[in-house]
Amino acid sequence: MAVALETINLVKRFSGIVASNNVSLQIAKGARHALIGPNGAGKTTLINLLTGVQRPTGGRILLDGEDITSLSTNERVRLGIVRTFQINQLFNGLTPLETIGLAVSERRGQGLDWWRIVGSRPDLVAEVVEILERFHLADVIDKRTAVLPYGKQRLLEIALAIACRPRVLLLDEPAAGVPEDERHEILAAVAALPADVTVLLIEHDMDIVFSFADRISVLVNGALFVEGSPEEVARDPRVKAVYLGEEVADA
Amino acid sequence: MLPPPIAIRVATEWLAARARWQPLEVGFWIVAFAAIWLFPDRHLILTEIAWLGLFALSLDLILGYAGIISLGHAAFFGLGAYTAALLAKYEIINEPVLALLVAGLAAMALGFVTSFLVLRGSDLTRLMVTLGVALLLRELANRLGWLTGGADGLQGVSIKPVLGMFRFDMFGHTGYAYSLIVLFILFLIARRLVNSPFGLSLLSVKGNPLRASAIGISVDGRLIAIYTVAAGFAGIAGALLAQTTSFASLEVFSFDRSADLLLVLIIGGAGYLYGGLIGAIIFKFMQDYLSALTPQYWPFWIGLVLVVIVMVGRDRITSWTAPFRRIASHLNWRALARHVAASSSERR
Numbered sequence: 363m364a365v366a367l368e369t370i371n372l373v374k375r376f377s378g379i380v381a382s383n384n385v386s387l388q389i390a391k392g393a394r395h396a397l398i399g400p401n402g403a404g405k406t407t408l409i410n411l412l413t414g415v416q417r418p419t420g421g422r423i424l425l426d427g428e429d430i431t432s433l434s435t436n437e438r439v440r441l442g443i444v445r446t447f448q449i450n451q452l453f454n455g456l457t458p459l460e461t462i463g464l465a466v467s468e469r470r471g472q473g474l475d476w477w478r479i480v481g482s483r484p485d486l487v488a489e490v491v492e493i494l495e496r497f498h499l500a501d502v503i504d505k506r507t508a509v510l511p512y513g514k515q516r517l518l519e520i521a522l523a524i525a526c527r528p529r530v531l532l533l534d535e536p537a538a539g540v541p542e543d544e545r546h547e548i549l550a551a552v553a554a555l556p557a558d559v560t561v562l563l564i565e566h567d568m569d570i571v572f573s574f575a576d577r578i579s580v581l582v583n584g585a586l587f588v589e590g591s592p593e594e595v596a597r598d599p600r601v602k603a604v605y606l607g608e609e610v611a612d613a
Numbered sequence: 614m615l616p617p618p619i620a621i622r623v624a625t626e627w628l629a630a631r632a633r634w635q636p637l638e639v640g641f642w643i644v645a646f647a648a649i650w651l652f653p654d655r656h657l658i659l660t661e662i663a664w665l666g667l668f669a670l671s672l673d674l675i676l677g678y679a680g681i682i683s684l685g686h687a688a689f690f691g692l693g694a695y696t697a698a699l700l701a702k703y704e705i706i707n708e709p710v711l712a713l714l715v716a717g718l719a720a721m722a723l724g725f726v727t728s729f730l731v732l733r734g735s736d737l738t739r740l741m742v743t744l745g746v747a748l749l750l751r752e753l754a755n756r757l758g759w760l761t762g763g764a765d766g767l768q769g770v771s772i773k774p775v776l777g778m779f780r781f782d783m784f785g786h787t788g789y790a791y792s793l794i795v796l797f798i799l800f801l802i803a804r805r806l807v808n809s810p811f812g813l814s815l816l817s818v819k820g821n822p823l824r825a826s827a828i829g830i831s832v833d834g835r836l837i838a839i840y841t842v843a844a845g846f847a848g849i850a851g852a853l854l855a856q857t858t859s860f861a862s863l864e865v866f867s868f869d870r871s872a873d874l875l876l877v878l879i880i881g882g883a884g885y886l887y888g889g890l891i892g893a894i895i896f897k898f899m900q901d902y903l904s905a906l907t908p909q910y911w912p913f914w915i916g917l918v919l920v921v922i923v924m925v926g927r928d929r930i931t932s933w934t935a936p937f938r939r940i941a942s943h944l945n946w947r948a949l950a951r952h953v954a955a956s957s958s959e960r961r
Contacts, residue, residue: 413827439829451824453817459627464817465828467810473830474838476811481628484621491624500620504627526828 364391365427366560367412367443367530372421374407374584381407382418383584389530389562396563396571399581400604405564406448408581409532412562413445414438425530442529448538448564450519454508458499458518461507462490465525490525497521497551513544520551530560537570549574572596580604632808637941641887642797649790656785662897663792664853669877669889670796670803671846676931677883678807679839680819681731684740684871685747686847688727689720691866693848695754696720698767698861707773713795713852720848721841728840732833744868751866766862770855781857788857795853796890799846804886806842815839876915879922882934 367389374382381404389395399405410416412423414435423431425441433441453461463480466489467473481487494503497517502510507518520536536552537545549570555561565571571578571592578595580588588601595601648659668690675681696716699705706712730742754761761767774780779787806812814835817825822832855861864870873896881892899918904911926933 415823434831435826436829436831439827445827447824447827451821451827453820453824455816455820456813457627459624460813461817463628464810464813468814468829472810473814474811476806476809478810479629479632479805479808480810480813481625484625487625487628488621491620495620503624522824522828 365389366391366393366425367562368424368427369408369412370422370424372408372411372423373419374404374411374416375419380584382411385421385581385584385586387579387586389560390577391560392558394561394563394574394576396565396575396578397581398565398568398571398578399587403581404584405581406534407584409445409534409564412532413443439526442527443532444523444526444528444530445532446519446523446534446536448534450515452507452515452518452522454506456507457504458494458507458510458514458521459490459503461518461522462493462525463487465522466490466493469526493521493525496554497524498547513540513547516540516544516548517551520548524551524555528559530562531555533561533563533565535565536563537565537567545570632804635942638887641890645793645797649786649793653784653786656789658897658901660785660788660792660853660857662893663789663796664850664857665874665877665897666890666893667792667796667799667853668847668850668874669881669893670800670886671843671850671889672874672878673883673886673889674803674807674843674846675840676878677885677888678812678815678819679836681836681840682736682739682875683731683743684868684875685743685745686874687866687868687870688743688747688750689724689844689847690851690854690870691747691750691754692723693717693720693851694855694861694865695761695767695851696848697852698770698855698859699760701772701856701859702767702770708777709772709775709791709856713849713856716852716855717845717849720851721845723848724844725837725841727844728837731840732836744871747866747868747871751863754863754866761861761863764863766860766864768860770859770861772856772859781859785857792853792857795849799849800886800890803846807886811835811838876919879931879933880918882938883931885938888934 365388369385369387372382372385373380385408397405397408407416411418414433414437418431422429425443430438430441453464456464460480463486466486467475470486491500494500497520499514499517499521502514507515510518516536516539520533523531533552537548540548552561552574563571563574575592578590578592579586580595580601582604587604588595588598590598648655652659668686671689672683672686675683693716696719697712700712700715701707706715727746730746731739734742755763772781775787775791779791781787807815814825814830818830818832818835826832851865854865877892877896878889879892880895881888881890899914900911903914922933
């Protein structure tokens with residue numbers, strides 16, 4: 363098994379509280395890996411450590427075997443670790459067209475290009491339009507992000523990460539707050555990702571987790587509790603006890 | 614599957630929409646250049662407007678586009694002014710345009726070094742840090758009396774003709790044309806810059822630094838870059854003041870100057886490049902008119918204006934002009950022109 367992203371004894375302490383406790387996680391290349399756990403289990407902290415928003419107190423993070431523990435967020439993005447946010451983090455003053463255009467030009471290393479007018483590279487624009495169409499945003503490309511309906515903003519949130527062409531994509535509750543009938547658009551977009559993209563999904567909704575993941579890690583109190591295939595995790599009595607409860611027993 | 618070419622063409626057009634020249638803009642510059650011939654007796658105040666507008670444009674680059682607030686922008690203005698004055702006084706560089714560039718580079722160097730101080734912290738921290746830097750420089754210039762003339766200012770500066778051809782005169786004719794051309798060139802550069810991918814990334818850093826870094830943008834790097842560029846603009850503005858008045862004094866670093874500058878930008882509105890220029894025009898003419906009326910009440914009037922702006926703009930005081938700009942940009946100029954043409958042909 364080729365490992366895309368790996369943590370070795372990762373520890374994060376906030377003044378007395380241990381948010382990540384010796385987490386050693388391996389995510390296989392091309393995996394659809396889900397990370398679950400009750401509230402306060404340290405899922406978001408782990409994402410923040412993986413993306414470099416927070417620095418670990420101890421331990422290491424490896425991407426394709428290379429140590430990236432000391433790299434900044436933007437340096438990690440350039441290496442291919444890209445995340446989405448549980449609560450939309452978008453550029454409210456920009457349009458979807460500009461937002462995706464920005465991400466694509468940054469990915470191409472043209473972000474410092476100050477003499478060229480935005481949109482003067484036809485191949486770049488073609489790519490931007492393709493992404494916007496793929497995420498059902500073609501009808502709102504010229505609206506300010508702030509005035510878009512929530513479902514569209516959620517799609518843009520994910521499209522923005524995809525525009526960075528991730529090798530490892532961290533999805534933090536991609537369907538959070540999206541009404542039931544609009545979810546399939548988002549889930550279809552996630553499912554349509556190229557097979558070689560490694561995905562780590564953080565999710566509360568067990569229907570989504572079990573329909574998406576081929577491997578599940580359970581985090582409890584900052585530590586890795588159980589890991590296995592969906593069937594194994596669903597059967598595990600300890601998991602049922604701490605977290606899943608009746609929901610999975612029914613499924 | 615590739616999108617159809619028509620979608621790409623429309624998208625390209627929309628992306629470039631920010632950069633398109635509006636008729637009002639063209640009109641603005643035509644009037645500014647026409648003033649060289651139309652108002653020869655107002656060239657002194659117009660010169661002041663030109664360098665103040667450039668100075669405010671510089672602040673707009675960091676405040677309106679990158680969200681860095683400053684109460685010490687006079688640091689760069691002052692350094693530029695002293696650099697240009699010293700270069701001329703000691704006849705190190707006699708040609709004003711070259712001296713202007715050197716002054717701009719000196720200010721850029723200072724901007725680069727001090728940019729690291731404004732990367733972190735809240736607006737209040739930034740206000741204090743920038744204020745502190747300007748105060749430091751002022752005191753430094755005061756202490757280096759042997760070089761700067763201290764509290765008396767730098768006397769005996771004589772500026773040679775621009776490009777060896779155009780001599781500065783006491784009516785400000787050369788001064789205005791020179792300042793306006795410099796302003797126009799730097800404005801074009803700024804306009805290009807803010808409408809580029811780099812400019813878009815500045816807006817993203819201003820709007821949401823967390824997400825900006827999450828799509829691979831080095832937030833610190835962009836802030837350092839724009840702060841450095843803006844410092845250069847401010848330095849050139851200061852150099853224009855020194856060259857057109859043949860003088861530099863400690864007042865170039867003063868707190869009042871930085872505070873007035875913020876006021877100028879707020880009057881005109883931040884984040885669309887013209888705010889600083891329009892603010893400079895309103896500020897200077899208001900100052901001119903009101904001080905002539907009752908010199909001691911000028912601060913009263915400017916205070917009143919500030920209060921009114923805050924009332925109108927509420928918590929968005931840097932963009933209180935936005936509704937007017939929206940109306941202007943929604944005017945359908947082609948239809949208007951067609952209408953005018955149709956009605957004039959009817960009359961014939």
